[in-house]
Amino acid sequence: MAAVMLQGTGSDVGKSVLVAGLCRLFTNRGLSVLPFKPQNMSNNAAVTADGGEIGRAQALQAIACRAPLASDMNPVLIKPQSDTGAQVIVHGRVIGQLGAGDYQRRKGELLGAVMESYGRLRARAELVIVEGAGSPAEINLRAGDIANMGFARAAGVPVVLVGDIDRGGVIASVVGTKTVIDPDDAAMIQGFLINKFRGDVRLFDDGYAEIARRTGWPGLGVIPWIAAARQLPAEDGVVLETARPAAGAVTIAVPMLSRIANFDDFDPLAHEPGVRLLFVPPGQPIPAEAALVILPGTKATIADLAFLRAQGWDIDIAGHLRRGGRLLGICGGYQMLGRTIADPEGIEGPAQTVDGLGYLPVDTSLTGDKRLTATSGISLADGHAFAGYEIHAGRTIAATGTVPLLRMADGSLDGAVTADGRVAGCYIHGLFNDAAQRAGWLARLGAVSDGVDQGQRVDAALDRLAEALAGCVDTEALLAIAGTAA
Template sequence: MAALMLQGTGSDVGKSVLVAGLCRLFTNRRLNVLPFKPQNMSNNAAVTEDGGEIGRAQALQALACRVPPSTDMNPVLIKPQSDTGAQVVVHGRVIGQLGAGDYQDRKGALLDAVMESYAKLSGRADLVIVEGAGSPAEINLRRGDIANMGFARAAGVPVVLVGDIDRGGVIASIVGTKAVIDPDDATMIKGFLINKFRGDPRLFDYGYAEIARRTGWPGLGVVPWIAAARDLPAEDAVVLDRAVATGGGVTIAVPMLSRIANFDDFDPLIHEPAVRLVFVQPGQPIPADAGLIILPGTKATIADLAFLRAQGWDIDVAAHVRRGGALLGICGGYQMLGQTIEDPDGVEGSPETVSGLGYLPVTTRLTGDKRVVDVTGTSLREGAAFAGYEIHVGRTSALASVQPLLRLADSTHDGVVSADGRIAGCYIHRLFDHPAQRSAWLARLGVQCDGVAQEHRVDQALDAVAAGLEQHVDIARLLDIAGYRP
């Protein structure tokens, strides 16, 4: 079995997309490829066939390999709930909550779980492509590391270092990484890649050669800015801080909650030509011309409800509803639309009960058990199909006779819709992926859907990224570094 690990000079340098592209490239070459990330930190999660959860990037990489996602592809998932605390998921199941300092002290104990999953994948693949987390240059995190060099050295997996030239300082970031990491860690790095280059790559010839001279690592390619990468789901909410309004026609507004989760729910709307999708940044008002406001999922419903009110968005929502606008809550956003949210066991923090926004006759009780499941079904109003997933704590109950929003394949119902159809909530993520369901929502707003299935759009983007890597990366040398022998 061969293996290769991509580590980065920092977060958001494009590791996830490069791993996905390489997975698709080698899969198209008929290799049996599997992705792996020892430790991930993200609130954008995906559901596996066995009812576990992993980072969204590893689910995308599994799709690139044309295999179902499994919990072994991301054995440790950290889901931040506050600036100093997070939920810890191991092999797809929640094992508890830890403060940042506590996790730093205990993360080394999770190496056994990481190595167990890696061994399982290695036993059934020709090639495993591993994604690091953050950067090995974060030497303050090196003790007990399981995400980067700690894993690479334990598993004997060679490393390729990725630098992002678009953000600037790529020469210093790669050379600086060599300067600060442990010399034994540095021996694991067998080459470097330059990512997100715009313009004529010949302009970087001197810089490219200087990196190789100063580090002793060979350059393996300069990857251009690949436009198709924008069609792939992002995992880090940092991309939303740079998001701009898209499209035209009807405006759909999504407030940027502080712990927003599963925000790829809205990717299909970004591509709709008749939709202007706006991620409303903190401190900014929700656009008054919005036809639909969507309250998104969140890792901390009660804290983000307080955050929403602190931004004055509750006032904007009330004005929007008075004007006759439509309102949808998904997962945590659905919980916020109810009358109360109870947390008697302190699942999200101190035990408390808070008032919801009061738009739907439901109440939510947060519980320690988490529902993680793929679902399919139809909307009750139009009979439009959908395929998505649930991933949440808490159970929502009706306080009065209500009209359900969705019928699931097992004949149960999910969600609630107001009598006039303008206000609704449900637990289903990726509700808009299916064109029939998306078309139904857009028709209510008076615009047409483009009819493209999100899965098809993502699959095409993976092929385009793979083609770009084939052209600009020394693929033969990558395979040699990985130890692959046909």
Template sequence: MASVMLQGTGSDVGKSVLVAGLCRLLANRGLKVRPFKPQNMSNNAAVAAGGEIGRAQALQALACRAEPSIDMNPVLIKPQSDTGAQLVVQGRVAGTLGAADYQQRKGDLLAAVLQSWERLRAEADIVIVEGAGSPAEINLRAGDIANMGFARVAGVPVVLVGDIDRGGVIAAIVGTRAVIDPDDAAMIRGFLINKFRGDVRLFDDGYAEIARRTGWPGLGVIPWLAAARQLPAEDAVVLDAATTGDGRITIAVPMLSRIANFDDFDALAHEPSVRLMMVPPGQPLPGDAALVILPGTKATIADLAFLRAQGWDIDIASHVRRGGALLGICGGYQMLGQTIEDPDGIEGQAGSVEGLGYLPVATRLTGDKRVIDVTGTSLSDGQPFVGYEIHVGQTRALEPVAPLLRLDSGEEDGAVSADGRIAGCYIHRLFDHPAQRGAWLARLGGQSDGIAQAHRVDQALDALASGLEEHVDINRLLAIAGLAR
């Protein structure tokens, strides 16, 4: 079985997108491809057979035209605070830990990583592995399972990716060669330059100098590929004060400190009639918003306090008084209720807090996590949806209230006010289905482009694969992976 690992000179250099593109490219060549990320840190998760994995690995599975599997991302860390996180191992919650605790536990998790790796590689012609952060973080090298620690134990050759768009790419790649252990450096068999803008000939000397100083061959200079913008992002860093589109319908999403699964709104961002505003901390919610959406969060109680600290609760009250619509998804739904109880300290200190009080429901956080793909229809108009649930907590009605959705399983989900303007539910990716999205936009006075988000993403993956085919030495990459074509 062939394999190659993409590591980066830092976070957000485009590793996830490149792995997805390579997976689709090789799948288009008729290979049975699988993605793998030993350790991921993200609050953007997806449902996989047997549990949950990072959203990026679910996208990469789609690129391979394969079903997502818990083995594609055996260790997932979901930050709940600045110092603590939920640990998910092979799809299931395995407790919470602090940063120092994790450094001590990394080695213990290697067994699970290798177990998943062996299962995955047994079913594939080639596995494309994604690293995390950078191998140059030598202070974290001891017990590493995300980068060189895994590569060396599993015997997987590495290609190092540098992001030229952020500047300093020569120093980043050459500097990585200078600081890492010589045995780690020996695992690197080449480098890629990502996100280049302009005339690539202007970088010829720099490209040659990197090869001379490191001894690693260059495998290509990849331009800024527009198709990457059509793909869901995994890291919240890309959301910084983001406004997408210039349509007449403004939809505002406050950027909570532990915002999760923010790709829920990607389909809205592509609608010509929509101006989607991801509102950063310190900024008010726009007064002309037709719809405010409270997103999912990894720490509902803490982010409810964060929301209030920004003054967004006052903005929301004004929005509702003006007749605006309000929707809460997952943790945002829990916030719209009367109370949120955490008697067992699932998210931190045990206790109970008052919600925003817009819906007659109450939530009790529990240790059980619901992780499931779902389909169904909205009760008001019968429009279909396809999505998933990942949440702890059970929400109950305190008085008769209409549910928002009916699942095909027969269960009902969510709640909606009598006038239909305020609603909440647990369903992520609610807007991906064009009929469901169109119904929401129609209520706001607009219309949908009618494109299924899954179709848009699939087309983007093919376009990304075509771009990589043109700009990357794929034959050399396959030779490094141990697969001659």
């Protein structure tokens, strides 16, 4: 078994996409490849075949490997619920809540769980491609580290360092990383990659050579901006802050809740040429021209409902509905559309019951049991199929006579919709992935879908990404570092 780990000079340098692209590249070459990330922090999660949850980036990487999603691919997942606390998930299951300081002190205790998962993956694959988190240059977090060099040294996995030239200062960031980290950590780094280059790559020849001279690490390639990466789901909420809406004729608005989760639900809409998908930042009103407002999933429903009201979005939504607009809630957003949300066990904070927005005759009680399951079914409005997943705490009960939105493959019902069909909610993530299902929603808004299944779009993008990486990365050297041959 061979392995290599990609670490970054900072967050958001493109590690997740590069790992996905390399996973597909080497899978296409006939190797048995699996992805691994020891520790991830994200509220974007996916349900695994073994009934757990992992970060969406590792789910994408598993798809790139054409492998079933498994909890071992991301053994420690941190899901922030507030600015100072988070839910901790180990081997796909919630083990409790920890404050930021508590987690920093106790994270070293999780190395055993990380190594167990890595050992199981290593036994199943010819090549494991590991993604780090943040940067090894964050030396204030080095003690007890399980995400970067702490794991690399414990597992004996060689490292390739990735720098982002688009943000500037890439020479200093790569060279500086070697300067500040422990010499034994630096010895784990066997090469570097420069990512997100724009223009003529020859213009960076001198800088590339200077990095190699100052660090002693060989360069493994300069990677340009790759258009195919835009077709892939993003895991980090930073992308929402920089996203530019398309210029479609129909506007769909998604308020950016403070703990927004699983926002890749809306990627299929972003690719529709007739849709202008707009993520509305805090402090900005929901645009009056929106045909549909979608309340997304959230890691903290009650807190984000208060956040929504603090932005005045509840008033905007009321005006939107008076003008004849449509409203959809998914997961936590669905819970918000109901009459009440109860948290008797203090799952999200103090035990309390709060009023929902009151647009659907349903009531939610949050519980400690989390539902994690893949699911499929049809929309009762038009019979169009969907395949998605549920990942939520809480149970929602509809009042007698409430019209459900979806029928599951097992015959059970989910969600609710008003008599006029303009307000609806459900627990299903990935609702818009299936082309026919998405087309039905867009038709009700007066838009025509491109008819592309999201899974097909992502799979084709992974192949294009792999092809692009093959042309600019020294894959033979990378495999040699990992300890295998092509």
